[in-house]
Amino acid sequence: MSYGDAMNARVRSAERRSEIVRAALEVIAERGYRGASLGAVAERVGLTQQGLLHYFPTKDALLVAVLEERDQWDAVPNPQWRVDLLASLVEYNAMRPAIIQTFSALLGESVTEGHPARDYFAERYTRVRSGMAAVLRAEYGDRLPNGLTPERTAPLLVAVMDGLQYQWLLDPESVDMPGAFRDFLTLLGEEG
Amino acid sequence: MSYGDAMNARVRSAERRSEIVRAALEVIAERGYRGASLGAVAERVGLTQQGLLHYFPTKDALLVAVLEERDQWDAVPNPQWRVDLLASLVEYNAMRPAIIQTFSALLGESVTEGHPARDYFAERYTRVRSGMAAVLRAEYGDRLPNGLTPERTAPLLVAVMDGLQYQWLLDPESVDMPGAFRDFLTLLGEEG
DNA sequence: AACGAAACCTACCGCTCTACAGGTAATGCG
DNA sequence: CGCATTACCTGTAGAGCGGTAGGTTTCGTT
Structure with missing residues (x-):
């Protein structure tokens, strides 16, 4: 024993x-x-x-x-993912406001000088953007509307996710975060 | 005298x-x-x-x-605006990182409990979303892609602006904020 | 049973912060 | 000139902070 x-x-x-x-x-x-x-x-x-x-x-x-815990819990997107999995992720997030609030607060602080989480978020965004680009390419190939490439679209996808979180945290009753995110996805789904 | x-x-x-x-x-x-x-x-x-x-x-x-100063300086959108004015606004913002950093940091903090700027941002978002909806309607009528209404698109527009700011502040060299925002606008411009 | 390490605790240091109290010098007005 | 107001200052209270030092108890191993 x-x-x-x-x-x-x-x-x-x-x-x-x-x-x-x-x-x-x-x-x-x-x-x-x-x-x-x-x-x-x-x-x-x-x-x-x-x-x-x-x-x-x-x-x-x-x-x-705390940040390491997140990395385990919230994996970076990879090409295996489909975009409807992203929508599910946003729905899942909408059920866990405390976690979203933690990292939204940290992200906001991280842009200030010398913040200990700054490098973490900067590097994370780099990884997440390229992961999202891979997801987009796997789903749509290069057939995104208006000749957009997956690489140019990925920052928008990430921005929508983050930006919606702030609006939703501040006013959950007025903002349908998962619905709005799905709306955004439909913008990508149509033939370009 | x-x-x-x-x-x-x-x-x-x-x-x-x-x-x-x-x-x-x-x-x-x-x-x-x-x-x-x-x-x-x-x-x-x-x-x-x-x-x-x-x-x-x-x-x-x-x-x-500080918040009142911003209200004077950064007007809420109104229906007179055209969407290319929004693009110019983002370009203008890209030249004033300090201001963007101030309000991005404040926005992040504001989601924490009892923060003195919380009500300010919540109300501001309400105003900005409805202003943006009016701008979208003036520009596109109700002919947004995929049957989206201006009211449903406005939160996405706002989210993209805010979300891009964080990515840009953390890594200005990798993120072309005005370019990405214009990319988003082209998604709205095509016939639905 | 003996020992070493892990898991805590109390006490405390030095610093920073907001805010109050009260003083003083300059300024403008009648 | 005399007076009130404005524009500051010094001093200090009072609280909270992260972190160190060093002790004691608990616990698993031998």
Whole structure:
């Protein structure tokens, strides 16, 4: 059982860490990253602020863990995807406002100077754009309306997804995010 | 000269205030609203933090002034506008990254709970969407592709503008914001 | 049972922030 | 000139922040 017990300890530790990350997601959603305090996150998991620093030695380290969590959870698009899977993704997002709020808040902050998530978002956009271009090419070939290429359309697709999220977060009753996204897809679907 | 002198005093005061607002715009662009300190703004206009509070009694009052400044400067779309004016607006924006950065950072923060700019952005979106719908109707009538109405297309137009700004701010060399926006407009221009 | 490491805690440091209180010098008006 | 207002300043209160130092308890391993 010795090995098993060792695993248990490691597993408990890993569970604690992901508990903390989940709490951090919530607090960031409510107050942004700069506005989030380690104390508030710690309180939510029944720790003192210093107890939390045992798991993540700095506030930035906690943010890194939050961003890594996202990378696992929210995969970058790949050519296997079809565009109706994108629509489902947006529908899925509409059921998880807290997560969307977290990353919309982080994205907004990230454009400020020296923000610790800036590089993350910049690189992520690069990956997501090229992934989206591949999805578009797999779906439509190069037959996009008006001679648009997948590479030129991908930034628009990404912009629509992000931009709709802000409108929806600020006024969910007035903005039908999944519907609007499907509307956008129909613009791409017609023969060019 | 008595009346004129009185005016001079009032004018000087108003100039000082707008100097402060301009500095606040810069600091918010660099650090966001929550990250911006009154001291940093004050320093930029050669005042102490307490001297700045003589003009704006609280930090929130300064933010309100910043948002009002924007309302004057960046008018809500009206039906007189044509869509190529929108394209010019995006081109103009691309020449003023600092302003875009300020309001992109504020928009991101505004989705967090109890943020003082939240109502402002929510109401602004409502106005802008209906303004955009009017612009679209004036330009295309109801002949938008795939039976889309101007009201359903307006949120997409707004989303593209906002979403492109984030991609562009994070990676200006990879994202041709005005070009991408024009690409989007061509999607609307073809017969449906 | 003994030991080392992991998982916390209390105490505290130094800094930054908004805002209030109260003073003073300059300015413009009657 | 005298007075009120404006335009600042210094001083400080009061709170919150991230992070360090160092202790103690719990726990798995040997």
